[in-house]
Amino acid sequence: MSALPLRAGAHRQRMLRAMGITPMRLRHVSAAQLPPAETIAADVPTSPMAAAAPLALVLPAGTEPRLLDLLGRAMQVGGAAFARAPRLEVVDGQLRQPPVHAGAYLAFGQEQARALGRALPVEVMSVAQVMLVEPPEALRLADGKRKLWSAMHALWRQVRRNG
Numbered sequence: 001m002s003a004l005p006l007r008a009g010a011h012r013q014r015m016l017r018a019m020g021i022t023p024m025r026l027r028h029v030s031a032a033q034l035p036p037a038e039t040i041a042a043d044v045p046t047s048p049m050a051a052a053a054p055l056a057l058v059l060p061a062g063t064e065p066r067l068l069d070l071l072g073r074a075m076q077v078g079g080a081a082f083a084r085a086p087r088l089e090v091v092d093g094q095l096r097q098p099p100v101h102a103g104a105y106l107a108f109g110q111e112q113a114r115a116l117g118r119a120l121p122v123e124v125m126s127v128a129q130v131m132l133v134e135p136p137e138a139l140r141l142a143d144g145k146r147k148l149w150s151a152m153h154a155l156w157r158q159v160r161r162n163g
Contacts, residue, residue: 107133
């Protein structure tokens with residue numbers, strides 16, 4: 001007479017132990033063990049950078065749609081956070097809309113960087129990183145695309161580091 005076959009669970013446990021793997025199980029928390037919603041809401045930080053986007057683009061008003069499309073495709077390479085980056089437009093040296101608080105700003109040209117500096121509060125400006133790249137018209141040339149790529153690569157590293 002042969003022995004009873006091993007249960008699949010016991011065999012799996014033995015194999016995982018042999019490979020040095022410690023299986024983990026999710027804890028099941030009952031509703032009675034959860035903290036009240038007021039406590040969770042109180043733990044949310046209220047600093048100006050709390051709900052910040054990882055990146056915002058600062059562009060001159062009237063940028064050609066072809067260049068905006070090219071820029072949008074370039075931002076998609078960085079993932080969803082970069083693809084959804086808000087676009088701020090500069091008209092006559094001023095931002096058209098109120099500035100979005102972001103961890104980093106990609107300013108396309110010196111005039112856009114100056115307008116951003118005038119519009120942002122000091123607390124946000126001291127925490128955020130502002131990267132200056134060539135104006136959008138420079139994206140027609142290979143050199144402009146290279147400079148944009150290197151700036152975006154530096155921002156990707158920063159976003160990965162900051163989580």
